[in-house]
Amino acid sequence: MIRKVTYMAVGALMGATALGTLQAYSGSAEAAGSETYRQLAIFGNVFERVRAQYVTPPKEEELVEAAINGMLTSLDPHSSYLNQEAATDMRTQTRGEFGGLGIEVTMEDELVKVVAPIDDTPAARAGVLSGDFISEIDGEPVRGLSLSDAVDKMRGPVNTAIELTILRDGADAPIKIKVTRDIISVKAVKFRAEGDVGYLRVISFTEKTYGDLENAISTLKDEIGEDKLKGFVLDLRLNPGGLLDQAISVSDAFLNQGEIVSTRGRNPEETRRFNARDGDLVDGKPMIVLVNGGSASASEIVAGALQDHHRATVLGTRSFGKGSVQTIIPLDETTALRLTTALYYTPSGTSIQGTGIKPDIEIEEPVPEELRGRMASSGESKLRGHIQGENEDDEGSGSIAYVPPDPKDDVQLGEALKLIRGETTNAAFPPSPETAENKN
Structure with missing residues (x-):
């Protein structure tokens, strides 16, 4: 049996998470020094030599693009140059x-x-x-x-x-x-009734995510009946992330107050804080959030916010650990720059860069025998050139990202359902400020 990698609907597949929103270039950093300009002159000289003397005529546009990408990938794995095709794909995904x-x-x-x-x-x-x-x-x-x-x-x-x-x-x-x-x-949220529990799976954070989530919750309330509805499972496993504003909106859907996330850039004045507004869409019903090594960036913002506010219990394995924010900066009408401009912090002030979200209840999903040895643990801390997290240690971030295709075989989901129904107990569920520990 081979490992199957699924693509949805012959469309764009979200890979590296783009959390920033489109913004114009609004200024420049301090002027470059004379040594920098000397190095740029050397670059121009090398470019001309290659263009004029290389054994076969090179494509100049590809040379420039490769040089730009070489500069950006030396910074971190998530900064990159978006040519016309890549920029179009990114807009399609979001x-x-x-x-x-x-x-x-x-x-x-x-x-x-x-x-x-x-x-x-x-x-x-x-x-x-x-x-x-x-x-x-x-x-x-x-x-x-x-x-x-x-x-x-x-x-x-x-x-x-x-x-x-x-x-x-x-x-x-x-x-x-x-x-x-x-x-x-493409639906950003899939949902179904698991008997008396509402199951919400957020696939990615696109412009449609909050609207899809709102519709899913309303439908499940009607289908199950609010008097019979025991709680919700929010499944963020295998979710690579997406738009920052959608991560904030999804978190806000389950909170009445408090900070959701803060972003801190190069300068102190660039710090931004995002707070919840009154209105919990599920009326305080018990919640469990599922995460694994495929839960990254925007999904970690949601898990971290609900965990820090003791609104939900996080169950699964350690998340990917991508705690950086990328801003998309248009360069002209067709191309753009994806640049890491800030790190984000959970409400408790914790950076998960390189560490990930640690579940309140750690349960590993068994991997089928035919896939063992072919599925390695993935995480930000294992990426070459990643930004070193302030809390990063030898353990690092990430875990195996596997979810069984048949819900009947899903051990993590099964345990979440039992906890919500009261069939099993755990000190971490329901969470409370008195007993919960900061797991980040």
Whole structure:
């Protein structure tokens, strides 16, 4: 059995978390010294030598881009230059909408396998079925392509057509299906009733996250009945992060007052504090937050805020530990700079950079035998060139990021449900200022 990496809906996949919001360049730092200008002159000289004398004519635009990225990656793993394509992808990710087909796919036996078509999307209307294998995209064989390459080929401008060659169990011959791309809106929050408990899974922090969360809570209240509803599980596992303002809004959804997060930049006057407003959407119902090594950045802001305010018990394994804020600075109409400009701190004033959120109740998720040895612990502290956290120690941050595809096999979720229903007990649940310890 192979490890399956799933891409949602032939769209953009959030990787490194972008927490900043778009802002214009508003000024310059102190003037560079004469030595800096001498070094820049050397750089210009080297560029001209390469351009004029390299064995084959280089692409000048690629040379400049590589030089810029070399400068930025020497700072930390999250600062980077966004060319036109990367900047467009980033905007697509944060909007939660893209031009595509509407299928969730994975790679199996060197073919793209359809996990599920999304309801009322071009793929579903064209007849693509769960379990189909895509062998060709516009006549080009899928074998030899990576999953991300195949995804890139399937997404594209709205109202453009694409032909998929489908291998379907029970069909005598490959099936040709023509699909016209359309706007695909990806839900940032998935939810379901687990009997008398509401389950909320925040997939990423896009512009749609708070609205999706608000709708999910309202739906679950109606479905379960507020008198029968015992509490909520907020699942932030495998959540890579996203927009800072959405992390603040999601935290605020469960708090009535107090600081949610603060960001501290290079200068003391750049410190910003974000506070909760009155109004808990779940009316103080018991909560458990699930985290693992795939919970990063914005998801750690939410977990840290709810943990520090003793609003929720955090259960799982240590989170990724990305405690830095990236600001997107437009350079011109098409390109931008993603630059680390601040570190964020939980309400207790703790930086989780390189340390992560430590759960109140630590429970490891068993990894299937066929995946053991192929899944390593991931964390900010293991990234080369990461910013050293003020609380970072030899233990570092992160843990294995694995969630079973079948909820019945999910040990962490199962324990959370038992605690909320009172079937098991733990001193950390429900949390209280008198007994809870600061786990960060």
